[in-house]
Amino acid sequence: MARPGTASRLSSDQATSSAATRQALVEAAIGALRDEGFAGASARSIAARAGCNQGLVFYHFGSVVGLLLAALDEVSELRLARYSTAVGGARGPSELVRVAADIFREDLDAGYVTVLAELIAGASSTPGLGAELAKRLAPWTAFAEQAIRDALVDSPLGTLLSGPTIAHAIVALYLGLDMLTQLEADRRPAESLFAEAQRLAALFEVLSATVPDPKEKP
Amino acid sequence: MARPGTASRLSSDQATSSAATRQALVEAAIGALRDEGFAGASARSIAARAGCNQGLVFYHFGSVVGLLLAALDEVSELRLARYSTAVGGARGPSELVRVAADIFREDLDAGYVTVLAELIAGASSTPGLGAELAKRLAPWTAFAEQAIRDALVDSPLGTLLSGPTIAHAIVALYLGLDMLTQLEADRRPAESLFAEAQRLAALFEVLSATVPDPKEKP
DNA sequence: GTCTATACTTGGATAGAC
DNA sequence: GTCTATCCAAGTATAGAC
Numbered sequence: 001m002a003r004p005g006t007a008s009r010l011s012s013d014q015a016t017s018s019a020a021t022r023q024a025l026v027e028a029a030i031g032a033l034r035d036e037g038f039a040g041a042s043a044r045s046i047a048a049r050a051g052c053n054q055g056l057v058f059y060h061f062g063s064v065v066g067l068l069l070a071a072l073d074e075v076s077e078l079r080l081a082r083y084s085t086a087v088g089g090a091r092g093p094s095e096l097v098r099v100a101a102d103i104f105r106e107d108l109d110a111g112y113v114t115v116l117a118e119l120i121a122g123a124s125s126t127p128g129l130g131a132e133l134a135k136r137l138a139p140w141t142a143f144a145e146q147a148i149r150d151a152l153v154d155s156p157l158g159t160l161l162s163g164p165t166i167a168h169a170i171v172a173l174y175l176g177l178d179m180l181t182q183l184e185a186d187r188r189p190a191e192s193l194f195a196e197a198q199r200l201a202a203l204f205e206v207l208s209a210t211v212p213d214p215k216e217k218p
Numbered sequence: 219m220a221r222p223g224t225a226s227r228l229s230s231d232q233a234t235s236s237a238a239t240r241q242a243l244v245e246a247a248i249g250a251l252r253d254e255g256f257a258g259a260s261a262r263s264i265a266a267r268a269g270c271n272q273g274l275v276f277y278h279f280g281s282v283v284g285l286l287l288a289a290l291d292e293v294s295e296l297r298l299a300r301y302s303t304a305v306g307g308a309r310g311p312s313e314l315v316r317v318a319a320d321i322f323r324e325d326l327d328a329g330y331v332t333v334l335a336e337l338i339a340g341a342s343s344t345p346g347l348g349a350e351l352a353k354r355l356a357p358w359t360a361f362a363e364q365a366i367r368d369a370l371v372d373s374p375l376g377t378l379l380s381g382p383t384i385a386h387a388i389v390a391l392y393l394g395l396d397m398l399t400q401l402e403a404d405r406r407p408a409e410s411l412f413a414e415a416q417r418l419a420a421l422f423e424v425l426s427a428t429v430p431d432p433k434e435k436p
Numbered sequence: 437g438t439c440t441a442t443a444c445t446t447g448g449a450t451a452g453a454c
Numbered sequence: 455g456t457c458t459a460t461c462c463a464a465g466t467a468t469a470g471a472c
């Protein structure tokens with residue numbers, strides 16, 4: 001009954017085998033949430049994708065929800081790293097929008113945001129899940145807020161907008177855009193929005209140059 | 219085996235009784251989607267809410283999904299009427315934003331948007347559901363587009379923005395905002411966003427007055 | 437650690453009594 | 455039209471063999 005992580009390593013073969021199975025299950029769970037949604041992400045369906053037995057879900061993760069949360073953790077870590085490095089170099093609204101659109105395009109194709117959206121939707125039928133998701137969502141709103149602050153540091157827009165509020169809206173927009181894109185199986189509306197946002201950001205940069213920040217050195 | 223609607227009316231008692239049951243089931247389905255999500259909206263759970271037998275779901279609506287779509291139709295019709303009359307009188311971005319925020323507040327409290335969000339999330343596990351939802355979503359994006367066009371008719375912003383793209387983004391934002399609000403059980407972030415949008419809309423109105431539209435009569 | 441087998445529960449759907 | 459009874463499929467979870 002020893003659980004992995006608390007169990008002592010008996011042999012490196014067993015350890016690597018266990019880790020491989022865990023990883024296979026996590027990746028299968030991501031795929032199941034993406035392709036079949038929360039309602040379709042059952043232990044059986046996930047195990048079938050992972051090519052292993054259904055019982056291993058409960059051995060490794062305690063419950064189906066436990067595995068789904070592990071899947072979200074994996075996706076979240078992966079994407080947060082990706083966004084961080086990419087957005088880190090962005091200067092100004094226009095560049096930020098371009099970079100964000102590029103990575104969100106990856107998200108749409110890989111269904112990473114869908115994993116989150118399905119879990120949030122599923123939370124209303126699973127007591128306790130909502131609180132776990134809220135915890136995992138916090139780093140994302142914090143990240144969005146920081147990215148916006150950094151990109152607008154030289155712009156009068158920075159003092160005009162409320163950071164936390166806009167960050168919340170961006171996260172909400174990502175969620176909603178992903179859901180609509182999945183539903184209509186059409187990425188073009190999202191692409192149009194990226195282009196529109198890019199135009200507006202460029203426009204704001206011009207306006208910022210016309211009416212420079214008082215703190216800025218001439 | 220006659221289905222209601224195709225069956226001839228045998229007596230007015232039976233007809234009203236049937237209609238009452240249908241209505242009770244539809245309203246129970248709305249409540250179930252709102253409170254228990256797609257995964258929790260089973261025939262048994264809905265029938266229990268409606269105070270009737272589980273088999274009636276299949277008698278009246280053919281399947282659970284059939285009932286859920288009827289529930290969405292009810293909500294959609296109800297809310298589209300509400301939005302239409304309220305937005306119809308709005309002139310200018312600022313007033314449009316204020317009116318839209320007021321009604322969306324109702325949506326959040328009553329969980330109307332949640333019904334849609336849960337169905338979209340559930341669509342990935344139910345073949346054919348996605349197409350039905352897409353059909354029912356179209357009037358909303360069309361409505362949003364028209365409302366924006368009307369409100370911006372006297373503003374240079376109208377020519378600056380792409381109608382269909384912004385409408386799509388608004389619908390996405392509504393979906394995402396609702397999901398986050400339900401998840402965190404906290405309406406304050408949404409309220410902050412309403413206030414922020416109101417401020418920006420007012421600002422745009424001032425700018426529009428400063429740089430009037432060339433077509434406008436002086 | 438992994439698999440097979442199994443207990444138990446819930447849900448979709450139908451048949452037939454009333 | 456509604457209810458009871460029932461069938462069958464699918465899901466969660468555990469026990470025990472390997």
